[in-house]
Amino acid sequence: MENNNAPTHAAEPHQKIDPRNFDDILAVVASIKEQVGEETACAELGIICGSGLGPIGDAVEEATILPYGKIPGFPATHVVGHKGNMIFGKLGGKKVVCLQGRFHPYEHNMDLALCTLPVRVMHQLGIKIMIVSNAAGGINTVLRHGDLMLIKDHIFLPALAGFSPLVGCNDPRFGARFVSVHDAYDKQLRQLAIEVGRKSNMTLYEGVYVMSGGPQYESPAEVSLFKTVGADALGMSTCHEVTVARQCGIKVLGFSLITNIANLDCDASVEVSHEEVLDIAEQAGQRASLFVSDIIKELNI
Numbered sequence: 001m002e003n004n005n006a007p008t009h010a011a012e013p014h015q016k017i018d019p020r021n022f023d024d025i026l027a028v029v030a031s032i033k034e035q036v037g038e039e040t041a042c043a044e045l046g047i048i049c050g051s052g053l054g055p056i057g058d059a060v061e062e063a064t065i066l067p068y069g070k071i072p073g074f075p076a077t078h079v080v081g082h083k084g085n086m087i088f089g090k091l092g093g094k095k096v097v098c099l100q101g102r103f104h105p106y107e108h109n110m111d112l113a114l115c116t117l118p119v120r121v122m123h124q125l126g127i128k129i130m131i132v133s134n135a136a137g138g139i140n141t142v143l144r145h146g147d148l149m150l151i152k153d154h155i156f157l158p159a160l161a162g163f164s165p166l167v168g169c170n171d172p173r174f175g176a177r178f179v180s181v182h183d184a185y186d187k188q189l190r191q192l193a194i195e196v197g198r199k200s201n202m203t204l205y206e207g208v209y210v211m212s213g214g215p216q217y218e219s220p221a222e223v224s225l226f227k228t229v230g231a232d233a234l235g236m237s238t239c240h241e242v243t244v245a246r247q248c249g250i251k252v253l254g255f256s257l258i259t260n261i262a263n264l265d266c267d268a269s270v271e272v273s274h275e276e277v278l279d280i281a282e283q284a285g286q287r288a289s290l291f292v293s294d295i296i297k298e299l300n301i
């Protein structure tokens with residue numbers, strides 16, 4: 001898919017940005033390029049770090065860090081474990097832009113267009129592949145704390161209820177009105193990840209991720225529902241970003257770090273907390289970061 005980034009004015013730091021307006025996105029991109037330099041800003045690969053998975057961003061070499069507060073239209077991140085930095089540099093020999101912090105729909109009144117603005121911006125910066133990560137609760141009983149699960153497909157629950165980032169007028173410059181997500185998580189990239197995992201003796205599962213709206217964790221009955229419909233892990237992010245990436249023609253590799261075991265039995269329930277999620281993510285963060293770097297080294301972009 002072509003990038004239609006005709007020269008445009010740079011947005012002012014506090015200018016109001018409409019994430020549904022293509023020209024506003026170009027103005028955000030122009031502002032980023034003005035701040036970090038055109039050469040630095042251009043990237044072939046985008047990365048989104050999940051809760052507690054910031055170490056992936058810390059591994060970026062020759063890093064130029066642009067805090068979200070300096071990017072027009074980027075809201076603040078409120079969730080602990082999401083620093084709020086856009087990092088430019090190199091990883092595994094590739095030019096990357098890494099988002100150390102994402103926007104969850106529950107933080108922003110379910111404004112999914114706003115929450116996916118960073119993906120549209122990264123597309124205009126040139127990315128062809130996006131690696132997306134998240135912390136998730138394990139539903140499939142084979143999953144244990146600290147396991148990594150490659151995402152092979154997703155259930156985007158909010159979108160099934162009308163909360164899709166693609167709802168509203170579609171400027172054709174964004175891509176197709178009706179987007180096919182039959183291959184949302186690229187098969188070749190998943191195969192590459194499996195090979196990389198095998199070489200480093202890492203147990204890697206493959207499964208279906210379900211996104212619920214949150215921010216409350218799911219009740220045992222809700223977890224049972226998700227299990228029945230074929231979900232293996234659950235969280236409150238990712239699907240909106242992947243949907244927009246696919247509209248832009250970006251290939252996606254996604255993985256979940258299992259930080260807790262989702263509960264199916266209300267009589268034997270165990271409380272879930274974001275502290276537990278961050279704890280496990282911290283323990284596994286370095287390993288996840290190494291894994292991502294190893295995959296990137298092998299990528300042909």
Ligand SMILES: O=P(O)(O)O[C@H]1O[C@H](CO)[C@@H](O)[C@H]1O
Binds near residue numbers: 052
């Ligand atoms: O999906 P990430 O950003 O990793 O965060 C996960 O962790 C938080 C809950 O602990 C939720 O925001 C959930 O989506």
